Amino acid sequence: MASEQHDAPQGRQEYLLELDDVQAGYGRAALVLRGLTVKVPPASVVCLVGPNGAGKSTVLKVASGMLTPRAGSVRVLGQDVTRNGPQDMLAAGLSHVLQGHSVFREMTVGENVMLGAYTVRDKQFIAERVDFVKSLFPVVGDRWDALAGALSGGQQKQVEFARSLMVDPKVVLLDEPSMGLDPKATATVFEQVVRMRDAGLAVLMVEQNARRALETADLGCVLDLGRVHISGPAQELLADPQLAELYLGGRPHTDDSAKATHV
Amino acid sequence: MSGSLILQSVVLGVLLGGLYALLAAGLTLYFGVMRVVMIAHSAFLILAAYLAWYFTSQTGLDPLFSLIITVPLFFVAGVVMQRLLISRLRPATLTMMSVLLTFSIALVIEGMLGFIFSGTQRRIQLPYSGTSFEVFGANIAVVKLIAFVLAAASLLALYLIMKRTRFGQALRATIQHPEAARLVGVNTDRVAGYGFGLGLATAAVGGTALALDSTIYPSLHWHWIGPLMAIIVVGGLGSIPGAAIAAMVLGIGQALLQLPLGTTWAQTIFYVALFATLMLRPQGFFGGRLAQRF
Numbered sequence: 284m285a286s287e288q289h290d291a292p293q294g295r296q297e298y299l300l301e302l303d304d305v306q307a308g309y310g311r312a313a314l315v316l317r318g319l320t321v322k323v324p325p326a327s328v329v330c331l332v333g334p335n336g337a338g339k340s341t342v343l344k345v346a347s348g349m350l351t352p353r354a355g356s357v358r359v360l361g362q363d364v365t366r367n368g369p370q371d372m373l374a375a376g377l378s379h380v381l382q383g384h385s386v387f388r389e390m391t392v393g394e395n396v397m398l399g400a401y402t403v404r405d406k407q408f409i410a411e412r413v414d415f416v417k418s419l420f421p422v423v424g425d426r427w428d429a430l431a432g433a434l435s436g437g438q439q440k441q442v443e444f445a446r447s448l449m450v451d452p453k454v455v456l457l458d459e460p461s462m463g464l465d466p467k468a469t470a471t472v473f474e475q476v477v478r479m480r481d482a483g484l485a486v487l488m489v490e491q492n493a494r495r496a497l498e499t500a501d502l503g504c505v506l507d508l509g510r511v512h513i514s515g516p517a518q519e520l521l522a523d524p525q526l527a528e529l530y531l532g533g534r535p536h537t538d539d540s541a542k543a544t545h546v
Numbered sequence: 547m548s549g550s551l552i553l554q555s556v557v558l559g560v561l562l563g564g565l566y567a568l569l570a571a572g573l574t575l576y577f578g579v580m581r582v583v584m585i586a587h588s589a590f591l592i593l594a595a596y597l598a599w600y601f602t603s604q605t606g607l608d609p610l611f612s613l614i615i616t617v618p619l620f621f622v623a624g625v626v627m628q629r630l631l632i633s634r635l636r637p638a639t640l641t642m643m644s645v646l647l648t649f650s651i652a653l654v655i656e657g658m659l660g661f662i663f664s665g666t667q668r669r670i671q672l673p674y675s676g677t678s679f680e681v682f683g684a685n686i687a688v689v690k691l692i693a694f695v696l697a698a699a700s701l702l703a704l705y706l707i708m709k710r711t712r713f714g715q716a717l718r719a720t721i722q723h724p725e726a727a728r729l730v731g732v733n734t735d736r737v738a739g740y741g742f743g744l745g746l747a748t749a750a751v752g753g754t755a756l757a758l759d760s761t762i763y764p765s766l767h768w769h770w771i772g773p774l775m776a777i778i779v780v781g782g783l784g785s786i787p788g789a790a791i792a793a794m795v796l797g798i799g800q801a802l803l804q805l806p807l808g809t810t811w812a813q814t815i816f817y818v819a820l821f822a823t824l825m826l827r828p829q830g831f832f833g834g835r836l837a838q839r840f
Contacts (some may be wrong), residue, residue, distance in 0.1 A: 370731045377727075387719050387728040393692035394678060398719050401712070446730065 297360065298322045299485045300346065300377065300454045305355035307345050317340045317353070318489035321487070323454055325504075328476060328486045330517060332493035332530060333506035339489040340382065343456040343504075346487065347379035348372035358455065373402060382462050382489075385444075386439045388432030392423060395431045395442050399449030409449070412459030416445035419478055441519025444475060448484075455479060457488040461495070473499045494531045497521050505530055550683035553583045555801040557684045561694040563797025565755055568697040569770070570777040570789040571704055572748030578721040578784030579741040582632055587749055588770035589652035590620065596760045598657055599668050609670055609757055610696075616750040622773025624746030625739040627651075632742065633735065652767060655707025659764035676823040693755035700751045701790060704744070708786065717741050722786060776816035780823045791832045792819075 290471045300323040306313040315338040323329045331339045344350040348369040357365045367375065388393050396416060400409045417424035420441040426434060431442055440460060447455055461469040466543040469492070476486055476499055477525060486544065488497030497503045505526065506515040513526065520526055563571040569591060576584040594616050601612035631651075635643045678687040719727040720734045720741070728734050756762070777796055782786030796819055803812035823831060 349728070369728045370733065373729070373731045381726060381729065383731075385723050386728065387722040389722055390715075390718060394715065398715055398727075398730050398732075401716065401719075443726075450731075543735075 292369035293389055297325070298358075298404045299360060300487065301356075301361075301536065302346060303356045303358070304341065305342075305345055305352045305357070307341055307350055307352040307355075309350070314353070316345065316352070316507055319339055319506070321504055321511060321514075323485050323487050325482055326483050328480050328488060328499060329362075329502045329504065330493075330500035331489045331504050332496060333488070333512070334530065337365070337506040338509045339506055340458050341377060343487065344460050346372070346456055347377055349379070350471060353401050372393075373450055376450075376532060377456060378447040378450055378452035378454070378461065379456040380447045380458060384436065384439055384463075384495050386431035386434075386442050389428070390431055391428050392431050392434070392442050393427040396427075396445050396449060399446035403450060408451075410485055412449045412451060416448050419448070419482060420445045420475065421454040435468065437471055438463040439534050440464065440468070440472050443477060444479070447480070454485045454487055459487060459489055460490055461490065461492050469495070492520065497531075551805060552802070553682060554684045555684060555805055556798055557681070558690070559801030560794070561686070561690045562801060563794035564694040564697040564701075564792035565752060566773070566777055566797045567790040568700050568748050568755075569752040570611060570702075570715050570774050570781065570793045571701060571786050572745035572752070573774050574778040574781065574784055574786055574789040575741055575745040575748075577778065578786075579717065579738050580628070580632060580724075581641045581773075582742075583641060583648065584745070584773060585648040586655065587646060587648075588767035589655040589744070589754045589772060590623075591750040591770060592745055592762060592764065592767045593655050593758065594620065594750045595757035595760070595766075596753075597662060598754040598757040599670050599762065600663070608672070610692075611755055613751065615755055616754065617747050620746040620750035620808030621743040624743035627746070628739045628742035629735075633738070655800070656764045656767065663764070665764060667763045669762045670757055672758065689758070689759040693758050694754045698801040700748060704748065704786065707744070713737070713740065717744075730739065746775075773816040774811070778821040780819050780830060781832045785830065785832065786831055788832035792830075 300321075301320045305316050305319045306314050307316040315457055319338065319342065321329065321331070321342060325376060332343060333339055341350065345352050348371060351366055353364075356363055358368075359377065361388060364372060364375045364377075369379075372379075387398065390398075396413065397409070405525075406450045422434075422438045422441050423445045426438065431439060434442065444455075457476065460472045464472060469531065473495065476488065480485055480501075488496060488500065496522055500517040502514065503517040503520040505512045505520065513520065513523075521531070554702060571834055573587045575586070576582040576587070579660070597616050598609040598612040601607070601615070602609045605611075630639075632644060635647065659725050663834065672689065675689050678685050680686070706714075710720060716727065716732045716737050717740070719730070719732055720737045724734050727737075756770055777792045779791050781790070781792030796816060799815045799819075
């Protein structure tokens with residue numbers, strides 16, 4: 284849906300990830316997602332925003348195979364992967380970074396990153412990926428032998444990003460990457476998200492910090508009650524005064540001061 | 547108290563501590579991977595000791611050869627036990643229910659041993675049972691040294707498995723963050739099964755080491771489970787290095803306390819250490835943060 288309103292430059296665009304009319308919930312409880320459709324085009328950042336309980340994190344759990352949807356479909360490059368478990372989703376090219384801290388605290392940064400390639404056997408490929416993530420996240424190379432749990436929150440997030448990129452995924456799923464981080468670390472994390480996109484990755488991101496996330500994203504989807512309420516280019520969503528009032532906690536900024544802070 | 551007596555006690559403590567360390571490592575592994583309190587660990591220990599004794603009495607071979615059978619057997623038994631019994635417990639109440647479940651398994655093993663081998667006390671007679679040698683005035687029994695070397699070698703092997711192998715990495719990842727482990731592609735259910743098997747394999751080695759040097763009887767496991775539980779709490783639940791260090795410290799402490807207090811009262815060091823840990827530092831003295839999740 285995101286893209287139907289967003290005019291793609293080269294006509295019919297192929298999507299890396301499509302969630303189509305997905306219904307999902309936990310156990311016997313009521314549905315959390317009630318017919319949700321989200322599409323992620325290549326080399327783009329798609330951001331899901333919305334109130335608590337809208338189902339933002341659940342979208343990512345369905346995409347990474349942690350939660351099997353009750354109806355609807357998940358496709359990667361047109362291939363149906365709906366009922367895959369986490370291992371197969373990873374193989375299909377979907378890599379999930381959890382919210383909060385999810386490094387293996389008592390292991391080194393290097394061990395954490397190498398575990399990202401747990402499903403990969405090709406040594407040459409792994410070596411190339413290590414070089415790649417080190418170039419994208421310098422802290423990984425600098426602190427390779429340090430215990431991951433000893434790093435600052437923002438550094439740990441970068442280790443988690445690096446770990447998730449070891450399999451060379453097509454789409455990275457980021458669940459609240461800025462949660463619990465101070466403003467400086469938050470700025471770094473969003474810069475890294477942009478760098479991941481610039482490196483050719485697609486990012487599907489869930490953020491509580493909606494305004495900040497939409498400033499980083501190309502496309503935005505506003506979720507409410509398990510459905511996509513509105514979607515479109517992130518800048519348009521940011522500029523919509525009604526949307527700002529309802530979901531972004533106030534009116535849109537009239538000047539560029541908000542953007543100036545994250546440079 | 548003479549210096550040589552103290553040295554003798556320290557040596558005995560180190561030798562005993564090595565065995566404690568191996569057994570506690572297994573026990574802390576179950577808790578680390580699965581939040582399982584494995585009351586039956588020491589029952590499997592005694593089972594392995596009986597198997598070693600039975601093996602020697604039947605074949606006349608050295609009990610160490612029984613390891614060739616018991617280690618793989620216990621590993622498989624551990625995997626089966628985890629997949630068939632432990633994994634059926636509801637996650638929300640798993641830790642509590644695992645106490646009941648493994649308590650019943652301990653009773654079953656004790657009953658079976660009594661039924662098959664009777665309650666008679668058993669002891670392996672070895673050609674080198676009585677031999678000992680002297681180092682700086684301290685007397686070291688050969689059987690105790692063998693038991694220690696066996697325990698130390700097994701601990702080293704366990705350490706190398708955890709640190710150097712792909713399986714070990716997956717196991718540690720599962721202990722530290724199960725959800726993130728699943729997301730990098732670790733089959734955490736399978737890893738938990740193998741982890742349980744690995745824990746039970748330590749009981750096989752420990753039981754054989756124990757049989758070299760002890761009189762065994764079916765209910766002996768109750769004497770072991772208390773100190774072992776105390777060790778893993780003092781060391782920090784789920785931490786293998788913590789368990790090993792705590793085992794060594796408490797083993798030496800026990801041996802030293804035997805001089806003024808005698809063997810019965812020296813045993814209380816485990817419970818004193820347990821209470822002190824729970825009061826002062828419930829996350830354990832040498833381990834990680836896992837105890838807070840208990």
